[in-house]
Amino acid sequence: METIQFLLDGFVVALQPMNLFLVIVGCAVGLFIGAMPGLGSVNGVAILLPVTFIVPPTSAIIFLAAIYYGAMYGGAISSIMLGIPGASTAVATTFDGRPLALKGMADKALVAAAVASFAGGTISILLFTAFAPPLAHVALAFGSAEEFALMMLAFGTFIGLGGDDIPKTLFSICIGLVMSAVGLDIMSGQPRLIFGDIPGFFHGINFLVLAIGIYGIGEILWTIESSQGEVSVSQAVVSVRRILDALKELLKSANTIVMGSFLGFFVGLLPAAGATPGSIMAYGFAKTMSKNPESYGKGNINGVVAPESANNAASTGSMLPMLTLGIPGSPTTAILLGGMVIWGLEPGPRLFVDQTEFVWGLIASLYMANFFSIVLNIAFIPIFVWVLKLSFTILAPIIFVLCVVGGYAPTQDMHDVWLMLLFGVVGYLMRKLDYPMAPMVLAIVLGPLAESSMRQSLLQSHGSVWVFFERPISGGIMVLALLLFLMPAIKVGKKLIVARRTGNAGK
C-alpha cells in the first residue's frame, strides 16, 4: 500500500507541466538519437547532461531517463529499415527485422518493435515499482561465478540450436571469441593480438564496428550481388488497417515478449551487463525455445520482439543497481550516476529512504516516457516506411555514409572505419558460405565479460573449477547451460536410436 502511495506522489511530480513537457521532448530526442547509427543513448545522455543544470534534479533525471527510453525505441528503426544497428542495444533486432523489411513487412516489424518495447518497458517498471529494494539483493548475490554461469547460458542458447549448422556455429563463436580477446588484457594489463604493434587494437575490437560492418556494409554488397542492380524495395506500404492487423498478429508473440521482458530486466539488473547482452540473450532464448528455429534470421517476427522487449526492460533494470547500490548497470546509467552526484544526490542504499520525491518522481516518469515513446513511434511509422520507397541507388550511398559515421563515432578513430569495411567484406563472404553471423556478434559482446568473470572466480577458488558448481545460483545456471551445450549431442543420439529401431523394424 505504501508503494502505491509513493507512486501516486511520484505521478504528481511527473505530471507537473514542465516535467511532462520534458518527458515528451526527451522521448522525441531519444527516438532520433537512437535511430542514428553510432549515436546511442550513451552519447545522447552525455551530450544533454549539461542542459539539465537549468532545471531541478528531479526534472533533470526525468528528462535524461526519457532520452534513454526514447533511444531504446529508436534503435530498432534503423536496424529494421536500413539493416544498420542504430545502437548497440539494437544489434539483435537487425537479425530478423531487416529480412522482414526486405519482404515488404517493414511496417509490421516496426509495430512489433514498438509494442514489444512498450511491453518490455511496462513489465520492467512494474517489477521495479513493486520490488526495487529486494531486487537490489539479487544484484548483490551475483558474484563473478554467477556472472560466468550466465554467460555460459547465453552461449548455450546459440550452440544448442537445431536449425543452424553446428560446426559452422561453433566456428563463428570461436572467431568472435578470438576477436573479443584482442586488446589489453584486463587482468594483467598485457597487450594481446595487436598484430605487431598497431595502436588501434589496444582498445580492442568494438563490437559495433563488427556489427555495422557485417550488417551494414555486408548487406549492401549482398543486395548489389543478388539483385544485379535491379532492386525493387518499393513494395513497402503502410496504412492504419495494416498497423491494426499487425497489432492483432502480435498476440501470438505474447509469450516471447514476456520472456524477453523478464530476461532483459534481470540481465539489466546485474551491474556491468546492461541492455546489449540482455537483448542478444533474449534473441538466443527465443530461438532456442521456438518450435521452428530455422525460421529465425529469415524474418521471424519473434526475432524482433524478443530483443526489443529485452532491451527496454534491461534499461529499466539497469537503473536499479544505479539507484540502490550506486553502481551503474550500463554505460548510460554510468553517466546518469555522474549527473546525480552533481545534483547533490548520493546514490546508494539510502537513496530510497532519503530522497523519496526524486526516486518516485523518476519511477513515475518512466511510465510516462514509455507511453509517449510508443505513441510517437507509431505515429512516425509511415515516415520511416517512406524511406524504403527510395530507390536503391539513392539508399545505398546513404547507408554507406551512415555506416562510416557509425563506425567512427564511438572511438573517433579511423582505424575502426577501415576495420569495419574489412568486416563488411569478410562478413559478406562468410554469408555467401552460409556461416551464421549472429553467434559471432554474441561472442564479441559476451566474450570479455565471460573471460574476466571466469578468471576472477578461478583466482578466488585457487584454480578449482568447482567454484562454478558449488554455489547454488551459479551451479543451477551452469547445469542448464551444460544441458544446452549437450542438446545437439542428445538430438544426434535420439536420431541414432530412432534410426536403429526403424532399421530393426525393417528387418
Add this chain to the structure above:
Amino acid sequence: MNVARKPVILNFILIAAAVAFATNAVAADWQPRKPVEFVIMAGPGGGADKMARLMQTIIEKHDISPKPFIPVNKAGGSGAEALVHLKSKTGDDHTIMVTLNSFYTTPLRQPGIGIDSLSFTPIARMAEDTFLLWVHKDKGIKTMDEFVAAAKAKGKDWIMAGTGKAQEDELLTNFLNTTYGLSITYVPFKGGGDVAKQLAGKHADSTVNNPSEALGFYQAGNVVPIAAFTKDRLEMFPDVPTMEELGHPNAYYMQRSVVGAPGMSDEAADFYRGVFTKVYNSEEWQEYKKKKSLLGSFITGNELEEYWKVGIANHRKLLKEIGEIK
C-alpha cells in the same frame, strides 16, 4: 633617402610589434576550438570516474570552458589503454586525462608500452584520495587484531577484491600480507564500484576502497572500516585508527590529478590550468572533497612534476617489493 626610409623602418617595427602583440594576445586567450576529450583512466562508477564527471559538470555549470569536456572511460589494462591513447595524441591540445596512481605503476610494470610518466603535461592535482580497510558488517570484525586473527584463520581463502593489477589496492594488500604475516588472495576487478559491490555481496572478505567508493554501503551499515592508511585520523571516520597508531605506519595516498597529452602547447596547458583552478575553488568541489574525505591541496606545473618524481620513486620501490619489477 634617409627621410623616406625612416617611416619604412618605423612601419616595419610597428607591424612587427603589432604582429607580436597579436600573437601574444591569441596565446593568452587560447581556447579550445572543439570539444575536449576528457579521458578517464578507470571504469565507470569508481572514484576516478565519479570525480571526472563531477569536474565535467562543474565546468558546464559555471560555464568555465567555451567548449564542452566529453568524458571517455578507458579502463583497460590497469590504465595502459588510456596512457597509450594519450601518447598517441602527442602534441594535441584537446586531449586531457584524469589520472591516479596507475599513472606511476602501469608504465613501470609495462616498459613495453613505452610510456614515460613525466612526458605528460602537468595540469593540476585536484586532491589526494585516502584508503581504508573495509570488511562486511556480518563478519563482526571491529578491530585490526580481530581482522588479523580472522584473515590468518582463513589463510589464502581470504579474498581481497581490488581495482586492477599491481595497482594501489594490490600494493596495500601486499603491505598487509607482509606486515601481519597473512596470505590474503588478491582478485582484481575493473573499477572501485564493482569492488564495493563484491564486498557488499560477500563475494570478497575485505577491500581497501576509497571512502567515495564505499560510502553508500557504509552509510547503509553494510560495511565497516577497520583502519585508515593515512597520517592522521580522517574527520569523517574519527573512530577509525590510522596504521601509524596501530604500530605500522603506512600513509598511502592516491593522486587525483589532471594531465594533458605529451607535448601540449604551453598556451593550451595554461588554459586548462586556469579551468581546473576554477573547478578546484568552486563550492561544489570543496563540498565534494569534504564529503568524500579527500585530502591534498591544488598543485600544478613544476611542483606537480616534482610530486610525480617522488611518486614514481616510491612506487618503483613498492613494485620491487612485490616482485612485479626487477
